[in-house]
Amino acid sequence: MCRLREHAVREILNQHCALEETQESAEKERFLTDKLLIPMQWIHEAKATRARRDGDRHREALHLYRAGHWNHCHRLIIQNLASDCIINDNHEYLKEFLEGLAVPERSVQIQDWDTSGRVYLDYIHVIQTLKAIQQMDSPGYELERLHTDVTSLCSRIELLPCFKAKDRLAQSEMAKRLANILRVVLSLQQGGEGTPDPRHIPLCHLAPHIGRLPMPEDYALEELRSLTQSYLREYVVSH
Incomplete structure (x- = not known):
């Protein structure tokens, strides 16, 4: 019963x-x-x-x-x-x-949390953390932790489920932004001012993570061209 x-x-x-949430509906x-x-x-x-x-x-x-x-x-x-x-x-x-x-x-009750919601949340946290760090005089520990978070995300963005074209576009936008964030973080760690400068970014610290990002072909080619130029610069300087 x-x-x-x-x-x-x-x-x-x-x-x-x-x-509609009105006073009448609340009553x-x-x-x-x-x-x-x-x-x-x-x-x-x-x-x-x-x-x-x-x-x-x-x-x-x-x-x-x-x-x-x-x-x-x-x-x-x-x-x-x-x-x-x-x-x-x-x-x-x-x-x-x-x-x-x-x-x-x-x-713990959410199916696929680690490969879906958590990835989006970590991505947002990385963006907001970088903005906060760029306002600090000596980020130190925060910068090191951010570097760890960014490199971890580079290998997890591709895990995001894509149900339609819009999801693939969002994933590509996240990958492109993350590539730039990684450059900024490495530049800051190497003593730069936060604006990505190839002279402040060792190629060996950048290439492995950029290669994991799920980027559209045209952007991936642009990244490859940039990495190749960086390699040539390092080679010329070392010789």
Whole structure:
């Protein structure tokens, strides 16, 4: 009987819940939770269902998150939202979701977290860490740790799942940006001012990591040309 009652309540919520967050809707939700003792999770699940019917992926992800459906929320973000965020540099929006999902007791429940959500989150952290380091007088330890994070990412970007052309584009954009970040980090470590200068970047520290990045053919050729020129410069200087 309890199961039938739960099913009936959920059906009513699915049919009548509103996505707009107004004072009136908040009062109705308080009545449902405080007086009728309906779990808030059911309300967010109903809102996620409504958002999915409306084709509103952003609100669907939000209410899946609020309902505690970490795996489902992660899958929706990776398949429908992450690439747009990367292409449009909307990093804060994506970061807010992913940092919440990264909490150990949540991420352990998420399928493919290490090869999906975590890669996107680490990429955003690398970009933001570099910006912070460039404002420091003597980054030292932070710069060394960033170098480790960047080289690790170089071998993990290719693990990102690509479901459509937009995902491949986002992956390529991440690879290109990461290649430039690696140059900046190596330049800073070698005493440069943060603007990539081949004279401050030992080729042996750059080439192995650049070669792992999944870049489009034209950009990969440009990188190869740049690395070849750097090699020739090093060869001339050493001889």
